[in-house]
Amino acid sequence: MLTVNVTPESPPAESLASPAIAARGLTKRFGAVTAVDDLTFEVRPGRVTGFLGPNGAGKSTTMRMVLGLVHPTAGSATVLGLPYASLDRPASVVGAVLEVQSFHPLRTGRNHLRVLAAASGLPDTRVDEVLEIVDLVGAAGRKAGGYSLGMRQRLALAGALLGDPRVLVLDEPANGLDPQGIRWLREFLRWFAARGNAVLVSSHLLSEMDQMADEVVVIDRGRLVRQGAIADLTAGRSSLKVSSADHAGLGRALIAAGLEPHPEGGASYTVTGAPADLVGEIALKAGVALTELTPHETTLEDAFLELTDGAER
């Protein structure tokens, strides 16, 4: 059973003053293809920031530019105010999971982490600690090539946590995790951010992101579409589905009340910008009997599809 049991006695880290990650005009061209186009955004401390975009939108390339793995064609990115390559002890600043397969398959999970720990000057005892955090102690002596997808994700996450970083950058970390693992990840990231740390996480599981993230950065075709709190993204987009046997009468009453009902097929209208009790009152005054009055809360998925024109390339 995975539980968020990460040194609960340790005090919350002091909240970071400056943006944890700042991208300014980031641009990357691969030949004639512009993967990322003049992208500017910030990731704030104490928040889980979701990084959303259709396939091929440039999310992974952006993350790799932030981490110094891909050289930007233009623009820059900083982590805690410094380019990644200038960080003195990067493992204690940023932990990242970019690929599920990022280890030699014939090396054991523990040895993989010992290799990483040595590079950052960390003691082997830290390896045992992170193995415990991700609940991989029992499999640590096995060759990592034999791990399931979920175990590989947890091994990668263990590597990211080795240096006890203040920023996490995770590319699709929920891939391959079972529902229990996804729940653990969500709780872990929220716990991590609550300590004043920052998380930038991409995922195509929008319902999961809805529960996990405080705010989102939405990109499409390499360009920023929207950055903000999820609540702001979905606010004002909620609607009502209202139906009556007297379809025409209902439409007239709603229009007379200054609303804009959109016919939805059959005997229904979709109404936005009005609470359910107001619509009910309008129908009552007009003497129209309602057969349905259903609120429809706009989800992150609805907002995302609207912002990206439902693009899936």
Next chain:
Amino acid sequence: MRNQIMSEARKLLTTRSVWGLLAGTMVISGLAAWAIAANLDLTGTIGLAGLPGFQEMMALVPAFVLVLGIRSYTDEARHGSLVPTLLSTPVRRRVVGAKFAVVGLASIAFALAGAAMVVGVSSLVLSIDGAAVTLGSIGALAWLLAKVVGVCLLWSAIGLGVGMVVSHQVAAIVGSLVWLFALENLLDALAPSLARYLPGHAGMSALGVEAYGTLGPLSGAWVLAGWAAVCLALGAGRFRRRDIA
């Protein structure tokens, strides 16, 4: 840098293919020693440094060290572990420096392991044939081993450089071995005066293998060192600019 070297050493020691290469080095050296020593017609007492054919017995060890150097980078590119390596050590010249230090040290171990097999097997074969092999001159033996170690060190650097340039593991290893065992010999047949400056020929000259020894050991070593410097510089330059996408 110490941390990076420790990390690279752990990678090397926890990778089974490295131990396979070491075993291959010892087996091939032993077989070469057996094949050559069995055809020697020697009697009396022979010092190790004066063992006929010692250089030829060691001639295949550089190929294993070359592969060792190539896989130091290409293994990481192939399996994706280059990403966590660069996240831990974003300054790429440090990664190159640590890899060079570790494959260099490993190449010395390979050279000494190969030499030990050659000495052991050839001593056994010659003693069966009635000759007595002794330690002989320590200074001459040390010089002989120094040549082998130096040549292997340079070949490991060439391998690392080639790996960083080519990146694709199979292409780098197959291409290098085809070059070493086929193309250089073809060029030797076509233009021998030019071929002696090629890395394989220069390396043999540095070892003192007479069939390739037109440059002489010292010049051969300098030419091989030049190749090592060029390969490392090209590889490091390519690695520094490469996007790990």
